[in-house]
Amino acid sequence: MSIYLYRWGKFAFRRKWIVLPVWLLFFLILGGLGATLQKPMTDDFSMPNLPSERATDILDKHFPGMSEAFAFDAVTGTYVVGAPAGQKLTDPQNRAALDGLIAAIEKLDIVDKSKPIVDPITATEEMGCLTAQPDPSTCSAAPLNVLNKTAPDTVAFFSVPFTIKEFADITADDRHAAYNAGDAARSAGLTVEISGSIAMEQEMPSGKSELIGMAVALVVMIVAFGAIVAAFVPIITAIVGLGAATSLIFLSTSVLTVPSFTTFLASMIGIALSIDYALFIVSRYKHELHVQDSPEEAAGTALGTAGSAVVFAGLTVIIALVGLSIVGVKFLTFMGLGGAVAAAFAVLTAITLMPALLGAFGKALFKPKLPLIAQHDPEDDNVVTNGTRVARVIAKFPAITMILAIALLGLLAAPALNLNLGLPGDDSMPKTSTVRKAYDLRTEGFGEGSNGVLQIAVDLSDTPVDQRPAALNALSEQLRSYPDMDLVTEPQMSEDGAGALINGIPKTGPNAQSTKDLVQSARDAEPALHEQYNMSYGITGTTAIYADIDHVLLSKIVPYMAIVAGAAFVLLILVFRSILVPLTAALGFLLSMAATFGATVLIFQEGKFDLIKDPHPLVSFLPIMLIGLVFGLAMDYQVFLVTRMREEFVHGASPTEAVIKGYHHGARVVTSAAIIMISVFGSFLLESDVTAKSMGFALAVGVALDAFVVRMVLIPALLVLLGKWAWWIPKWLDRIVPDIDVEGTRVRDIQAERRAIAPPQG
Template sequence: MSVYLYRWGKFAFRRKWIVLPVWLVLFMLLGGLGAQLKEPMSNDFSMPELPSARANEILDKHFPGASEAFKFEAVTGTYVIQAPEGQKLTDKKNVDEINALITKIGELGIVAKDKPIANPVTEAQEMGCLVDKPDLSKCTSAPLNVLNTTEPNTVATLNVPFTIAKFNDITAENREAAYQVAQAARDNGLTVELSGSIAMEQEQPSGKSELIGMAVALVVMMIAFGAIVASFVPIVTAIIGLGAATSLIFVGTSIIEVPSFTTFLASMIGIALSIDYALFIVSRYKSELAVQDSPEEAAGVALGTAGSAVVFAGLTVIIALGGLSMVGVEFMTFMGLGGAIAAAFAVLTAITLMPALIGAIGKYLFKPKLPLVAKHDTADDTNVSNGTRFARLIAKAPALTLGLSVIVLGLLAAPAAGLQLGLPGDDSLPTTSTVRKAYDVRTEGFGEGSNGVLMVVVDLADVAPGQREPAVNALREKLEGYSGMAYVTEPQLSKDGAGAMLNAVPERGPNNQDTKDLVSEARDAESALAEQFPGMAYGITGTTAIYADVDHVLLSKIVPYLALVAGAAFVLLILVFRSILVPLTAALGFLLSMAATFGATVLIFQEGALGLISDPHPLVSFLPIMLIGLVFGLAMDYQVFLVTRMREEFVHGKSPKEAMISGYHHGARVVASAAIIMISVFGSFILESDPTAKTFGFALAAGVLLDAFIVRMILIPSLLVLMGKWAWWIPAWLDRILPDIDVEGTKLRELQRKPDAVVLDKDPAPVG
C-alpha cells in the first residue's frame, strides 16, 4: 500500500491543476444535489418487535386507530393550561377563556373538524369530579387536576386532533400557528404551553460549534507546524470533506428517512477526522522535506507512510461505525452510516486532495514561521523535545507510570456503576422551550408520573363473558398494589366488549429507573392472572413502556457489538503492527478509557456534579453503543499514528526502549495536537441547545482526552517498555500467511533506492 500511495502522492503533487479542479467539480455537484434533493429528517426512534408493540396490536383489534398516537411519526399535540396565581380554572372568567381558546384552535386549518374538543372543566364536571371529595375511581382520568391535594383545579390538559399525517410533514408555519393560537389566552392571564410532536423542533447544527472547533484547531496547528499557512490547509480539507459528506447524506434523505441526529454525528466526525488526518500527513511531509531530494519526493513519502496509517486508522473508524448496522436498530444504522460516510470523506480528502494542495501552495506552505514554536521542531532528531523528555521519564519507571494511569482511570470509572439510560424526552429539553414548560406545568398539577402514563390494553376475547369484568378489576387491583404506582384509572371497555383499556399513572417520570422497573413487574404478572382468568392477555405501551423497551434492547446489544467491532479491529491491527500483544493491549487500554468516560459522563450529566449543568438527567439510551463505536475508532487512530512510528524505528534496528522514545519524539506532538483538536471540536457541541448533542459532545471529548493522553501516551508506551521485544512478537506461521501491507514503508524505501524507479516516476525531458 505504501508504494501505491507514494506514487499517487507524487502524481497529485505534480498534477495538482488536474486533481484540484476534479475535487472542485465533485464538491459543487454533491452540494447542488444535496440542496435540491434534501428532505426533512426523521425523529423516529422506533424498533421492531418491542414488547410494547403487542399492546398496539390489541389496541388495533379492539380500539381501531388508537395505536396511531403511540407511533413515533404520529403528530400529537396537548395544550397544558394553568390558572393565574391565586385563581382556579373553574372560575367563570377562566372557563370562558378556555372556551375562546378551543374556538380559536378549531379554526386552525391543521385541526380535525370532525372531532370536537371538550372544555376540560366542563368534562370534569360531567364526570362528577367538581365536588369537595371527588371519587378516586372515576376522576383519575379527568383532564383537570381535581385530585391535587394542594392546588386542585388549577391545571388542565387539552388534547387536540391534528390532521397532519406525519411528523416530517410539520412545517415551521404549522408549529408557529399551533403555539400562537393561544397567545390571546396568555395575554388574559392563563399559562398555556404546548407539548407533543407538533411543538417539537427538528434541531440541526447551529454552525457555532463547528466554527469554535475549527478556530481552536487553527491555533493548535499553528503551534504544531510552527507556521501560519500550513495551519489553514487541514481546515480547507475539513470544510470540503464535511461538505461533501453532509451533501451526500442530504441526497439520501430524498430516498429514505434519515434520523435528524445523523447530521450532528457526521459534523463531529467529519471535522475532527478531516483535520486530524490532514495534520498527520502535513506533519510527516514537513519531516520528509529535511531528508528527501525534492518537495515532490517528500510528498510521496509522506503519503506512503503517514497516508498508509491514515487509511488504516480511517478503516477502524468506518468498521466501528458501520458495525452499528449489526445491532439491528434502524435509526442507529443510519446514524452509524452517516458517521462512516464522514470518516470515508475524511480519508479521501487526506490522501487525494491534500498532496495536491501541498503542491499548489509550494514553498509558501511553512511560511511565515512562528519563531518560538518553530525552533522546537520534532522533525529534527537532534532536538530534545518535551515529548522526548516525557518518553525518557516513562522509560525510566514504566511500572510506576503504568500503575498511576490505571489508578486514575479506575477512579474516574467508579460513577459508571450508577449509569441510567433514557430516550431524550420532554424533561431533557431546554427549560426555555414550550414543550419543557408544558412538562413542568403538568408535573406541578398532576404529578411527575402524569408525563409517562402506562397504557394497559387487555384482550378479553378468549375470556368467558361472565369473567371479563372480574378479570379487568383483578388486573387493576394488581397494578395499584405495586410500589411506585400512583393510581390506575377506571377501565374503558371496547364497543365489542372483548377489550379494555386502563391508564396506570406511576409516581415518577418516564425516564426514571423505578418507573421502568414498574413496567417489567406489571408485565411479569400476566402469567399469574392468565391462570386465574384463562384466555386473558394484555400489553403495556406508552412513553414509559417504549423507553424501557428501547433501553433493554440497546443494552442487550452492547456486548455483541463490542465483540464484533473489537474482533474486526484486532485483526486489522495485527495486519498493521504484525504483533499479537500490541493489538491486545490497545483493546484492553480502550476498555479502561471507555469505563472512565462513562464514569465522567454519569458524574456530570446524570448526577449534576460540579454544577456544570442545571438539569441532570439520564443519559440517552443509544449513547453507550454509539460512544463505544466512535471512541474505539478514534482510539485506534492514535494507536496507529503513535505506535506505527515506534514500530518503524524498531524495524530499522533500534532497541524496544529506544524505538519507543524515538517514536514518541516524532509522534507525541502531532498526536497531542490531534487529540486537542478532537476535544475542541467535540467539546464545542456542548454549546448546542439539543441535550443529546450536549451529552454526546462531552462524552466524546472526555473519551478522546482520557484515551489519547492517558492510555495511548502513558499506558501503552509503559507496556511497550515492560514487554520489550515480546511486544513485537508474532508466531512464525501467522507471519507467513499475513499479507504484508507495509505501513512503515520498507518497500517504499527499497523503491527509492532503485534508480530506475526514480527515473520512470519523473516527467519526460523536453524534446528539441
C-alpha cells in the same frame, strides 16, 4: 500498500494541476446534485419489535385508530392550563377563560373537528373517578385525555386531535397558531402551555460548533507546523471532505428516508478526522523534506508511510461506525453510515487531494515561519523535545506510570455505576420552552408520573364473557399493588366487549429507573393472570416505549463491541504484526470508556460542579454511539503513535529505544490531533440541545482520556514492560498474515536502490 501510495503521492505532487481540477469538478458536481435532488429529512426514532408493540396490536384489534396516537411520528398536542395564584380554575372568570381557550382551539384549521375536545373540568366533575380507589358503582369509564386525580383545582390539561398526518409535516405557522390560540386565556390570567409534537421544534446545529472547532484547529496547526500557510492545508481538505460527504448524504435523501441527526454526526466526524489525517501527513512531509532528495520524493514518502497509517486508522473508524447497523435501529444505522461516509472522505481527501495541495503550495508551504515556534524541527532525532522527555520518564518508571494511569481511570469510572439512561423527552427541553413549562406545570398539579402515563391494552377475546369483569378487576388490583404506581383508572371497554384499556399513572417520570422497573413488574405479572383468566395484555405509552428502547440499546452493546473490536483486532494485527499490541490497545480502550461514562454521569446526570443547571439521565443511544466513535478514534491514535514505534523497532532500535523514538516523532502530532478533536467535540456544548451537549462532552472527554492517558502514558509503559514480546507474533500466524508494510520498508528499499544506481548530485 505503501508502494502504491508512495507512487500516487509522487504523481499527485507532480501532476497537481490535473488532480486539483478533477477534485474541484467532482466537488462541484456532487454538491450540485445534492442541493438539487435533496429531500426533507425525517425525525423517525422508531424501533421494530419493541414489547410495547403488543399493546399497539391489541389497540388495533379492539380500538381501531387509537394506536396512531402512539406512533413515533404522530402529531400530538396537550394543553396544560394553570389558574392564577390563589385562584381556582372553577372560579367563574377562569371557567369562562378556559371555555374561550377551547373554543379558540376548535376554530383552528389544523384541528380535527370530527373529534370534539373533552372539557377537563366538566368531564372530571361528572365522573370524579380518577382516584386511587374509585367507586365502581358511581364511576363510568374515564376518557383517555383526562388524568386528574380529583376534580380540577388549579391545574388541568386536555388533548387536542390534529389533522396533520406526520411530525415532519408540521410547519412553523402551525406551531405558532397552536400556541397563539391561548393568547386570550393568557390575557385573562391563565397560564397556558403546550406539550406534544405540535410544540416541538427540531433544533439543527447552529454552525457555531464547526466554526469554533475550525478556529481552534487552525491555531493548533500553526503551533504544530510553526508556519501559517501549512496550517490552512488541513482546513482546505476538511472543508472539501465534509462538503463532499454532506452533499452525498443530501443526495441519498432522494432515494432513502434519512434521519435529520445524520448530518450532525457527519459534521463532527468529518471536520475532526479530515484535519487529523491531513495533520499527520503534512507533519511527516515536513520531516521528509529534510531527509529526501526532493519535495516530490518527500511527498511520496510521507504518503507511503503516514498515508498508510491514515488508511488503516480510517478503516477502524469506518468499521466502528458501520457496525452501528447491527443494533437494528434506523436512526442509529443512518447516523453511523453518515459518519462512515464522512470518515471515508476524510481518508480520501488526505491521500488523494493532500499531495496535490502540497505540490501546489510548493516552497511557500512552511512560510512564513514563526520565530518563537519554529526554532527547530521537532522530528529531528538530534533535538530533545518535551515528547522525548516524557517518553524517557515513562521508560524509566514504566510500572509506576502504568499504575497511576490505571488508578486515575478507575477513579473517574466509579460514578458510571449509577448510570441511568433515558430518551430526550419534555423534561429535557430548555426551561424557557413551552413544552418544558407544560411538563413542569403538569408535574406541579398531578405529579411527575402524569407526564408518562402507562396504557395497558387488554385482550379478552379468549376470556369467557362472565369472567371478564373479574379478570379486569384482578389486573387492576395487581397494578394498584405496586408501590411505584400512583393511580389506576377504571377499564374502558371496547365496542366489541372483548378489549379494554386501563391507564396507570406512575409516581415518577418517564425516564426514572423506578418507572422502568414498574413497567417490567407489570409485564412479569401477565403469565399468572393469563393462566387464571386466559387474558393477555400489553403496555405502551411514553414510559413503556422509553423503557423498551433502553433495554434494546443496552442489550446490543456487548455484541456490538464484540463484532467491532474483533474486526479492529484483526486489522491491527495486520498493521502491527503483533498479538499483544492490539490486545493492550483494546484493554486500554475499555478503561478509557469506563472513565468517560463516569465523568459524563458525574456532570450531566448528577449535576456536579454546577456545569449543567438541569441534570437528566443520559440519552439512551449515547453509550453505544460513544463506544463506536471513541473506539475508532482511539485506534487512530494507536496507529499514529505505535506505528512509528514499530517502524523504529523494525529498523533496528531496541524495544525501549523504539518506544522513546516513536514517542519523540509521534507525540506532537497525536497531541495536536487530540486537541483538535477535543475542540471540535467540546464546542458542541454551546448548542442548546441537551443531546448535542452531552454527546459533545462525552466525546471530548473520551478523546482526552484515551489520547493523553491511555495512548500516551499507559500503552508506552506497557510496551516498555513487555519489551520485545510486544512485537511477538506466532510463526504460523506470521506466515498467513499479509505484510501491508505500514512502516514503509519497501519504500525505503526502492529509494536506497535508486540512490545506489544514481546518487544525488551536490
